Amino acid sequence: MKFKQVLAWASYDLANTIFSALFVTFFFPFYIKGFLGGNEFQIGLIFGISMLLVALVVPILGAISDKLNRRMPFIIFFTAACCIFTFLAAFVGLYAALLFGLIANFCYHAALTMYHAILPGISAKKSIGFVAGIGVSLGYVGTIVSLVIAYPILRVIGWETLWGAKTMLIITSILFFLFSLIMFFSIREKRYAKPHLIKSHIISSLYDVKNTFIKLKAQKGLIPFLFAMLSYNDAINAVVIFLFLYARDAIGLSVQKFFFVYALFAVSASIGAFISGIAVDRIGSKRMLTMAGFLWVIVISLLLNLTDLTSFIVIGSIGGIALAMVATASRPKLLELVPKDKVGEYFGFFELTDKFSGVLGPIIFGYLVVSYGYSIALLSLILFFVVGLLFLYQVPNYKENNTPVY
Numbered sequence: 001m002k003f004k005q006v007l008a009w010a011s012y013d014l015a016n017t018i019f020s021a022l023f024v025t026f027f028f029p030f031y032i033k034g035f036l037g038g039n040e041f042q043i044g045l046i047f048g049i050s051m052l053l054v055a056l057v058v059p060i061l062g063a064i065s066d067k068l069n070r071r072m073p074f075i076i077f078f079t080a081a082c083c084i085f086t087f088l089a090a091f092v093g094l095y096a097a098l099l100f101g102l103i104a105n106f107c108y109h110a111a112l113t114m115y116h117a118i119l120p121g122i123s124a125k126k127s128i129g130f131v132a133g134i135g136v137s138l139g140y141v142g143t144i145v146s147l148v149i150a151y152p153i154l155r156v157i158g159w160e161t162l163w164g165a166k167t168m169l170i171i172t173s174i175l176f177f178l179f180s181l182i183m184f185f186s187i188r189e190k191r192y193a194k195p196h197l198i199k200s201h202i203i204s205s206l207y208d209v210k211n212t213f214i215k216l217k218a219q220k221g222l223i224p225f226l227f228a229m230l231s232y233n234d235a236i237n238a239v240v241i242f243l244f245l246y247a248r249d250a251i252g253l254s255v256q257k258f259f260f261v262y263a264l265f266a267v268s269a270s271i272g273a274f275i276s277g278i279a280v281d282r283i284g285s286k287r288m289l290t291m292a293g294f295l296w297v298i299v300i301s302l303l304l305n306l307t308d309l310t311s312f313i314v315i316g317s318i319g320g321i322a323l324a325m326v327a328t329a330s331r332p333k334l335l336e337l338v339p340k341d342k343v344g345e346y347f348g349f350f351e352l353t354d355k356f357s358g359v360l361g362p363i364i365f366g367y368l369v370v371s372y373g374y375s376i377a378l379l380s381l382i383l384f385f386v387v388g389l390l391f392l393y394q395v396p397n398y399k400e401n402n403t404p405v406y
Contacts, residue, residue, distance in 0.1 A: 044366025051358025133277010
């Protein structure tokens with residue numbers, strides 16, 4: 001394992017988390033609801049539809065990348081497209097902004113799938129948890145960096161202004177692309193496929209997707225693991241998208257105060273990711289995911305009784321740790337369950353369940369908020385985590401000799 005390669009790979013976690021923090025969690029929902037007249041259901045709907053499109057396309061992309069043995073061209077293309085449509089969203093009305101947000105989120109997650117599939121090529125099997133932890137930890141550093149850069153800009157333009165929100169969309173696109181260049185120029189892949197054979201590779205990849213779907217049962221524990229992550233990420237995606245809008249509704253949190261609070265969340269998540277990466281290699285990814293599920297149930301229960309800024313800081317910091325635990329442990333667990341030569345394709349199916357969770361979670365949560373209020377919507381998230389824990393119970397742990405242990 002070359003540490004320079006690891007850092008280059010992990011730098012993309014830093015880059016893409018800038019988009020997740022500033023666009024998904026913060027300014028896009030705020031921009032749509034606060035200035036363009038949209039609501040939570042519309043926000044949830046466009047994120048949900050974009051994830052559905054990713055869910056349909058990503059397994060095919062994974063199979064093609066396995067055939068070509070290349071991930072970087074996909075990552076570069078989708079990252080660039082994401083940044084372009086994020087930029088354009090700042091200059092249009094409600095429905096065009098929703099459409100551009102849909103496309104940007106689609107491209108973001110398509111790039112992320114290919115990025116995850118690079119991991120086995122740069123890390124030894126015994127240290128995958130540690131390397132994944134570095135990536136997630138650097139991701140939250142990226143959140144802090146983006147907030148530090150955005151802070152003086154918003155002080156000048158205005159925290160609660162239309163042009164403040166527009167500027168943050170522009171800044172997000174620029175920062176995401178600039179920080180992505182570190183990995184783009186550092187990771188080198190050998191090219192095995194010839195250009196004139198790409199069409200045949202695409203056709204054969206479609207058959208590979210079909211065959212992989214048929215063979216899912218043969219990978220012991222894979223199906224319950226995918227359903228567990230589907231349930232977990234249903235709830236997590238809803239929290240990530242609507243956290244600021246909920247805090248604004250519950251305790252009247254301002255943009256400026258949320259900036260500082262979110263920075264604290266990122267610090268706790270970064271520390272949690274680093275510790276989780278070490279712990280995964282020692283206690284196993286299943287135990288880590290189980291602990292994270294129970295911790296999330298506690299976090300959502302506390303959010304139901306949110307009363308002031310102090311309690312929000314405490315709850316959010318715990319949630320940041322729980323988020324990092326899931327992000328750090330899920331990649332190594334999948335790699336335990338699938339053949340190494342089909343990593344890209346199985347990561348496609350992993351992302352398939354993850355993206356389907358992005359369909360259900362935000363749409364259901366947004367609908368419940370508009371129809372019944374935030375309390376009922378939050379209660380639904382607890383149910384998602386309980387279901388996820390029940391599925392996770394059926395997934396085996398593995399000893400060093402790859403013997404399954406339940």
